[in-house]
Amino acid sequence: MDRLNALREKLVEKGLDGFLVTGSENRRYLSGFTGSYGALLIGMDRALIITDFRYLSQVMDEATDFQLCRQGTDMWSTIHKSILELGWNQVGFEAEHLVVRDYSVLTDGMENISWEPVSDLVSSLRQIKDPAEIEKIRQAVDLTDHVWQMVSTQIKPGFSERDVAFHLEMEMRRAGAQGPAFATIVASGPRGALPHGLAGERVLALGDLVVVDFGCVLDGYHSDMTRTLLLGIVDSKQREIYELVLKAQLAAIAGLKPGMTGSEGDSLARNIIKDEGYGEQFGHGLGHSLGLEIHESPRLSPSDETILAPGMVLTVEPGIYLPDWGGVRIEDVVVITETGCEVLTASDKQLTVI
Ligand code: ZN
Ligand code: ZN
Numbered sequence: 499m500d501r502l503n504a505l506r507e508k509l510v511e512k513g514l515d516g517f518l519v520t521g522s523e524n525r526r527y528l529s530g531f532t533g534s535y536g537a538l539l540i541g542m543d544r545a546l547i548i549t550d551f552r553y554l555s556q557v558m559d560e561a562t563d564f565q566l567c568r569q570g571t572d573m574w575s576t577i578h579k580s581i582l583e584l585g586w587n588q589v590g591f592e593a594e595h596l597v598v599r600d601y602s603v604l605t606d607g608m609e610n611i612s613w614e615p616v617s618d619l620v621s622s623l624r625q626i627k628d629p630a631e632i633e634k635i636r637q638a639v640d641l642t643d644h645v646w647q648m649v650s651t652q653i654k655p656g657f658s659e660r661d662v663a664f665h666l667e668m669e670m671r672r673a674g675a676q677g678p679a680f681a682t683i684v685a686s687g688p689r690g691a692l693p694h695g696l697a698g699e700r701v702l703a704l705g706d707l708v709v710v711d712f713g714c715v716l717d718g719y720h721s722d723m724t725r726t727l728l729l730g731i732v733d734s735k736q737r738e739i740y741e742l743v744l745k746a747q748l749a750a751i752a753g754l755k756p757g758m759t760g761s762e763g764d765s766l767a768r769n770i771i772k773d774e775g776y777g778e779q780f781g782h783g784l785g786h787s788l789g790l791e792i793h794e795s796p797r798l799s800p801s802d803e804t805i806l807a808p809g810m811v812l813t814v815e816p817g818i819y820l821p822d823w824g825g826v827r828i829e830d831v832v833v834i835t836e837t838g839c840e841v842l843t844a845s846d847k848q849l850t851v852i
Contacts, residue, residue, distance in 0.1 A: 499563055501528050502545060504623050509542070514614060515586035516541035518577065518604075521595035523790040524620035529561040532718060537573060538564070539580055546584075548576050574603045581611065590616040621795055626809040631719065631789060632833055635811055638675075638721035639831050639842040641714050645669040646725065646845045653852060655704050655729055659684035662710060663697035670714045679713030679720040679792050690726075690824035693782055693817060704730040707740075707824045709817075713792065720792045722813050723843050724829035728851045736826075739776075739818050740849050743826045746770040746816040747847070750784060750798075751832060754814070754839040760802030767816040768800070776818045785813040788831070810834040811842075 505528060509517055519525050519538035526532055528540070529547055533556050536549035547564040549557055557566050569576045581589060593615035596604070605613055627635065649665045663682040670678060685695030687706040695709070702708060706729045713722040726743075728736060746767035753766040764784040771780045783799030787810060796804035798812055806812075812834065817827030830843035 634719040638716040659697040675714035683711035
C-alpha cells in the first residue's frame, strides 16, 4: 500500500487521473504479483490488475491490494473497457515500456482520452529500497559469496572460461538461486581487456589474470560481484594494476555517503585511477543500482546527478582494461546508510594467487 500511495502522490503532481503500468518489474513492485503476464491500472481510489486465466489464483494470493480483472479477448480491449468504466480522461503510460505497435493499438479509437507518456516514474520510486528489499538483496549477495568460496579455490590452469561459468551457475542453482543474474563473465588473459567478455572457449593458462563477474537471482532480487584472480605467478605490472584498482575501490567505499551525487561518488575512485595515468582505461561508470533488475537507477557515473540517499543499493566496480594485456575489476554491492555505506559482499578481495 505504501508503494501505491507513493505512486498516487506522483499522479496528483502530474495531473493524471490514472496510470497504466506495463513494465514487468514495475508490475511486480507495485502489486506483488510475480507472474509473467499482466498490466496494472492505478487511479486515485481504484487499482486494477488485468491478467489471463493462467494467473487468476496467483493474482488473488499475491496482489491483495488490487482488484482482479480477467482479460477478455485480448489485453488491449480489456484495458480500453476498464478505462472507459473508470471514467479517466488523462491517462499516463510508461514511455519506456510500451512499444510503438502496442501504443497504436492502445490509443486506437480512444481519441477522447489524453495519453501522457511518462518516463521512469516507477523506477524513481524503486531507487530507495525498503528493509524487506534490502534483506532480499543481502540474501542474494550472501549466496554469491558462498558460491565464490566454493568455486574460486577450484579454478586452475586447464579449465576453460566456460568451465568456470558452468561451475558458478551450477552451484548457484544448487544453493537455491532461481538462476544467474546475467550471462556470467569469465575473461581470462588478454580477453580481460573486454569489460563484458562472456565466458568463451579460452583455456586458462599460468600467469593469467581472470576477471570473473557473476550474480544470481533469488526471490526476484539480483546480486552482482566481480573478482579478479591471478593464476600461479604474478608480475609487477599485474600487481601494480591490481593494487591500484583495489585502492580506488576501497576509497570509493570509504567515501560514499548520502547527499553526494552519483557523479561525485564515481569520482571517488576515478580520480585515483586518473592520477596514476589510467583514466582512459577505466571506460565505464563506477557502479549501478540493482534490485528487481540487474541494472537500475541511479548510477555512479560522471553523468548521473542523482543525490544518493539512505536505502539506495549500489555496486562499486572500478576496472582498468589494457588491450592485449588484460584487465582487473573488483565489484562489491553496498547499501547507502545514514552516515556512509555498508558493504554487503563479504568475499575476500586482496590479491589472490591460485
Ligand atoms: Zn558485475
Ligand atoms: Zn555490476
